[in-house]
Structures are given as C-alpha cells and as structure tokens.
Amino acid sequence: MAIEHDQIIPSRPTVTWRTGLAQFPWWLVIILTIIIIMVLRIIFDPIHRDIFITILQGLGLTLYVTVVSFVLSLVLGLVLGLGRVAKNPILRNLAITYIEFIRGVPMLVLIFTISFAVVPLVARTFGLPNNAVSLTTRAIIALVLIYGAYIAEIFRAGIESIGRGQMEAARSLGMSHVQAMRYVILPQAVRNVLPALGNDLIAMLKDSSLVSVLGVREMTQVARLSVSTSFRYEETYFILTLFYLSLTLVLSLLLQLLQRRMRAKG
C-alpha cells in the first residue's frame, strides 16, 4: 500500500499543473499585453499622446449617451416586454408589431430614419421647428427606440422562464394578475435576465459609436474629425480601438464580479 501511494502522489501535481495551464485565462493576458503596448506608446510618443488626448474629449459623451440610452431603453423594454406577454390581443399585437419592425431594419438605417425623419415629423406636428431637438438627444432617442425592442425580447424570455405554477400560486392566494407580476414573476424574471442585460449594456456601448453619423461628438466622431485634418489613420484608429476594447473589458469584468456577488447572496 505504501509503495502504491508513493507512485500515485507525484503524478498528481503534474495533472493539476496541466489543467491549471489549460484553465488559465490566456486570452486576457494577450489582450492586456496589447493594451499595455499601446499605453506605452501613448506615454512615450508625443503623436500618439496628442491623438489620445483628442479622443479622450469624446469619452464623456460616449459614456453619457450609453448610460442614458441604456437606462431609458430598460424602461421601454420592460413596458414592451410586458405588452409582448399580455393576454390582451390588442396590446400584444401592438408590442409585437413594434418589436418586429425595429428588429427587421439595420441599426444604422434606423438611426438615420429616426433622427432625420421621425423626430422632425413629431416636432412639426407639435408646431416646433425641425432643429428643436439637439442631435445628441436624437441619438439617444434613436438608441432607446432600437434597444427597447431588443431588451423587450430579453424581458419576455425572462418572464416566460418562470413556471406557470408561480402565477397560479400567486393568483390562488387572491392576488390580481398585476400584483402577481409585480411581486412574484418580475423579481424572479429580472434576476434571471441580468447576464443578458449586461451583454446589452456592452453592446450599447459599442453601438453608441454609430451615432457618430449624426455628428454627435462622441469618441468615434472626434476620431473621424481628427483624421480628416491630420491624416494619421493608423495611430488614430488603433487608439480608438484601444478605447473601446478597454471599456468593454472593464465593463464585462465588472459585470462578472457583480454576478458572482449576487450568486453568493443566493
């Protein structure tokens, strides 16, 4: 027996070492290395540094557009998602029409349509001039209307993931349909879809670059304007890429941390 033990024990660390190597997040190391190289160039090269500082001026607007649009599209998405699962056929069909309409058109096209056709149309019907709504506001309206439809589908999936028995139990206790939704179904549904909502927040951050086509001076637009006079395509677009990559990386790590903490709470 003793001999067998001696034979088995030395082989074990090798196995753990190997699986450890396979499990190690090498992708993160590679991405971080790229980021560090770029950061070093920004620190030691004045041309890179200037471009970095230029794009940095758009960071605030990128974050502002992303956060405001995301919060508002959560509200719209919840309303549409509830309409999507409503028993009332009129409500349900209205919600489905909207969702399918939005999901059937490319995001870039919708940004043009909403900003330059829908918003001016609505402004005119209220007797306002065409330029009454700022471009940044139009960008936010467009992103909210688009993401509302996508987030509605997330909420719908979340609501449908809760078994029918939960609604029956709530109703059999005398709760109304609305009360059962509010206190029993939605709290569970929202918890189930938090990872999916986190993904959409990251997607929103990336898609906020699309509103550069409206002339909103977020990071992408600032970079484009800078390039049009400096012609430093390589430096500018690599640094712009670095900005988005770092932001999404930080955001996804934060979201993972948040999820782990929520799971620990039970």
Added chain:
Amino acid sequence: MSRSASQPMILIENVSKYFGAFRALDQVNLSVEAGEVLMIIGPSGSGKSTLLRCINHLEVPDAGRIVVDGITVNNNEAHINAVRAEVGMVFQRFELFPHLTVLENICLAQQKVRRRSRRESEQIAWQLLEKVGIPDQAHKHPGQLSGGQQQRVAIARSLAMQPKIMLFDEPTSALDPEMIKEVLDVMLALAAEGMTMVVVSHEMGFARNAANRVVFMDQGRIIEQGAPEAIFGAPQHERTKLFLSRILH
C-alpha cells in the same frame, strides 16, 4: 352573497371541461359540506386535478356551475377573487416564491390582498410557522429547505389568508418517503380542527384517519363515492377494484 346554513360549502353541477378534443371532465356533480374532508382518487388523466382546479377557477369549466360558499364562480373577476380569498390551495410542487424568505412568502398576500400591516402579517406568520413546526426556518429561502419543510410553508402560506376551504393537489407526490409523514401530520391536524378540505392524493393513511368521504374518478367522471372503509374495503365497480389493486399492492 353568503351561503345559507343549508347550502353545501362547495356545489359542483354538471361541470364539463375539454382540453381540445380531450374530455377532462364529463358532467360532474359533487357537493362538499362545511367541515367535510373529501378525498379524490383515480388514475392519472382521470380529471381529479382538473376538478380541483376548477373550484378556484385556475381552470375554467366549459359547461356547468360551481358555487363556493354561496358565490357562483364565473368569469367575473370580482367573483373569482372573492372565491380565491376563501379557498387556499396547496400544489404538488409547493410553488413557494424562491426570491422571498419563508416569512416573506407567508406575509406577501396577507399584505397585498388582505391589506394587513407588516406587524400583523408577521405575527400571523410566526403563529402558523409554529403550528407547522418550522419557526426556526423563517429567515431562510425556500431553496434551503427540504421538500417536506417547503410543503409545510406552502400550507402555512395558504392558511395565513384564513380560508374556509383548503384544496390539496397531490401534496405528497413530489416528496421523499421520509418527508411525507410530516406533511400528512399537518393536514391531519387541520382536518381535526374542522377545516373543509378537498384532497387529491393516494395516501391511504390519510384517507383512513381523516377522510369523511372518498370519490373515485376515471375518464372525467365520478365512478363511485362513499366512506373510506366502503371504497377501499368493498368497491362496487370493476374500474375501482382494478385501480385499487394497482395502488394497494
């Protein structure tokens, strides 16, 4: 609206229910007196659960009439809620709310439906947890409890609404054998207190100790009914005999 003394607690008249072309209930007539403990047995698909679920309108009958405590159950939302307030229901899979603690599970409907204060509802919840024997689990979430404990919380949650009738839909079928007794003990105590109960279950021990009447259903119909000794001891119909021979080994 209230029931007169001579009326039964639950009156079911000519109730039929279809799921597509499948006839789940076929002109069922049944009445349950106040304080009676009625047990419904029968093979799966016989309509026993559907009948139970019609009583608090979780299923809507296609034909016939159901009167609960003097209130006719129809599509009127106010009538449905009035009936549901009087009728507690316990499910096979417990259906506790997993995002709430045990205490919150028992308090939620008290506060939102009965409009009780937090203090009052918690006081009632503690009394009921004492009654079902698990006051020490009050601050846990359902997922941390055993099946038997979860089902006892579910019973307490229903009782907190102070119902006149309790419906049990196979309350012990999802439980490990060693946990069945703790749930049956709570049900026996409830029956001894005079609660009107309709129980869909095959627990012979409960039938013998608590049931006043046993109803045997098959293919959406009531085949025969009577005292437990009569149904289990001397069943009249072939189908009842066949069914009992299968479950009584």
